[in-house]
Amino acid sequence: MMPSTPKDIALLVFGTLFCLAAIPMDNSKGQQIRPPNYDESVVPKFELPSVLQSPIPLDIPSIGNDRPRIKTSAQWPAHRQALVAMLAEQEYGFLPTETVKVTSECFDDADAVLSGKTHSNIRRRQLAITLERNGKSLRIDMIVWSPRNRPNAPCFVGLNFRGNQSTCDDPSVRLTTSWCDQRHPGVENNRATEQSRANQSERWPIAEIVDQGFAVATAHYCDIDPDFDDGFENGIHGLYPDFRCDEQHPNRWGSIAAWAWGLSRMADVLVQLDGVKADALLVVGHSRLGKTALWAGATDERFRIVISNNSGCGGAALSKRAYGESVARINTSFPHWFNRNFRKYNDREEAMPFDQHQLIATIAPRPVYISSASNDRWADPLGEMLSGKEASAAYELLGKEGFAATELPAFNTPIGSTSIGYHLREGNHDMLLYDWQQFVAFAKRNGL
Ligand code: GTR
Numbered sequence: 342m343m344p345s346t347p348k349d350i351a352l353l354v355f356g357t358l359f360c361l362a363a364i365p366m367d368n369s370k371g372q373q374i375r376p377p378n379y380d381e382s383v384v385p386k387f388e389l390p391s392v393l394q395s396p397i398p399l400d401i402p403s404i405g406n407d408r409p410r411i412k413t414s415a416q417w418p419a420h421r422q423a424l425v426a427m428l429a430e431q432e433y434g435f436l437p438t439e440t441v442k443v444t445s446e447c448f449d450d451a452d453a454v455l456s457g458k459t460h461s462n463i464r465r466r467q468l469a470i471t472l473e474r475n476g477k478s479l480r481i482d483m484i485v486w487s488p489r490n491r492p493n494a495p496c497f498v499g500l501n502f503r504g505n506q507s508t509c510d511d512p513s514v515r516l517t518t519s520w521c522d523q524r525h526p527g528v529e530n531n532r533a534t535e536q537s538r539a540n541q542s543e544r545w546p547i548a549e550i551v552d553q554g555f556a557v558a559t560a561h562y563c564d565i566d567p568d569f570d571d572g573f574e575n576g577i578h579g580l581y582p583d584f585r586c587d588e589q590h591p592n593r594w595g596s597i598a599a600w601a602w603g604l605s606r607m608a609d610v611l612v613q614l615d616g617v618k619a620d621a622l623l624v625v626g627h628s629r630l631g632k633t634a635l636w637a638g639a640t641d642e643r644f645r646i647v648i649s650n651n652s653g654c655g656g657a658a659l660s661k662r663a664y665g666e667s668v669a670r671i672n673t674s675f676p677h678w679f680n681r682n683f684r685k686y687n688d689r690e691e692a693m694p695f696d697q698h699q700l701i702a703t704i705a706p707r708p709v710y711i712s713s714a715s716n717d718r719w720a721d722p723l724g725e726m727l728s729g730k731e732a733s734a735a736y737e738l739l740g741k742e743g744f745a746a747t748e749l750p751a752f753n754t755p756i757g758s759t760s761i762g763y764h765l766r767e768g769n770h771d772m773l774l775y776d777w778q779q780f781v782a783f784a785k786r787n788g789l
Contacts, residue, residue, distance in 0.1 A: 374688060392731065392735045393411050395410070397694040425703050428636075433636050434594035434679070447466050455547055456510060465486055472606060481603060483558055484558070486551050486558075488556065494618060494621075495645075497550065497625050498607055498608065499557075499559055501562065502630070503525055509542050517533050517564065519561055521537070546774045546777055560603070562633070568629075573677070577599050591682045592680055592681075595678050596675075597632050601637035604624055604641070608641060608644070620643075622644050622645055624648065632678075634652070651712065651772065654671045656725070661690050662724040668686045668693075669687035697724075698728035699732075700728070701728045705732065705735040706739040708760050711762070713763075726746065729757065730743075730746060730747060732761065736758075753765075764776075764779050
């Protein structure tokens with residue numbers, strides 16, 4: 342069947358790009374990268390450091406596995422900080438400690454219009470958040486939908502891929518003026534056009550979420566840092582020319598860390614916003630933005646619940662399983678996502694003295710939810726789930742229930758505890774109503 346609608350054509354183009362990711366490729370040095378493995382029987386044997394074991398010291402990367410374990414919950418806060426610092430050093434990059442001035446202005450406050458219908462029970466606000474440092478500034482457009490009948494609503498906070506206008510058909514939503522990926526429908530000369538409205542609305546079932554008593558806040562991730570490799574000149578990195586990740590500073594922030602930091606700036610505004618319950622922010626994200634949600638949860642404890650959807654390599658998936666996307670592939674396709682130190686592990690996952698279960702553990706004792714999709718082998722659903730299981734020891738030390746499963750559950754059957762939840766949705770790499778329904782249910786089980 343020939344693709345006929347713009348959506349079919351877009352699916353075909355992305356499907357092709359996705360398949361291309363599976364053929365052998367070279368890294369920047371012309372060395373061939375290992376082809377992706379999809380055979381469970383050749384997943385190498387690997388050992389993971391316990392999440393209670395003190396992480397590799399930052400300055401002695403060659404140290405072995407013989408590191409002391411913490412034994413009491415009183416030791417957890419310092420241990421957690423050490424895990425975050427280790428992951429910053431090895432993978433995501435440190436955030437600048439010098440802050441920016443954050444101001445916001447609400448330029449729109451009205452009833453939401455969704456699927457062509459005005460919802461008098463849903464309040465829509467659009468805020469321009471301005472970040473300023475040393476005479477330079479950056480604008481993030483945040484849109485917030487909140488239930489009028491719940492004045493103090495818990496709030497999902499997540500970034501979107503294509504601009505706020507892509508999340509719904511509401512003509513009042515400001516078109517993003519930030520860089521957009523040319524391959525997406527409704528983009529001309531890297532700018533969004535009117536045709537881009539609602540083209541990812543299936544990822545943002547706003548009315549259904551708000552009907553359950555939750556607010557939703559989102560912003561375009563490219564407002565924070567355009568998603569291409571420009572040597573960290575643009576976006577928020579442009580406000581910190583003195584804190585750039587480069588050859589001399591291989592442990593500074595890459596783009597995932599920048600996006601996560603941007604979520605924290607959104608939180609700065611949300612904790613002050615009427616209608617939003619300041620201590621009930623749930624950070625959520627899909628794919629690269631699921632990796633981002635996890636790092637935001639690790640670096641900012643104001644996020645009370647952390648949700649990663651189909652986050653894969655560099656997100657929830659264990660790298661050492663060597664299944665689906667590998668460290669070498671992600672670092673080659675997206676050299677700006679992580680810091681430079683992470684490249685040391687290109688096709689050397691067995692040499693990694695850490696893994697993604699330690700990232701999940703940094704969220705403890707706060708609840709974490711991991712979701713996968715059955716056709717999303719690139720993201721390694723089992724590896725995503727197992728890092729939740731491996732993080733359990735931290736939750737148990739803190740008196741919370743962990744996660745026991747070692748095999749994937751049946752499709753569309755959420756499992757786990759109120760602390761660590763998981764589901765495997767039947768279908769493709771995406772974040773859909775079914776996923777959101779499970780996030781809401783998990784939040785409610787946690788009293789929100
Ligand atoms: C893919 C990448 C994945 C995932 C995905 C996305 O190309 O390999 O790690 O992040 O992009 O964000 O859509």
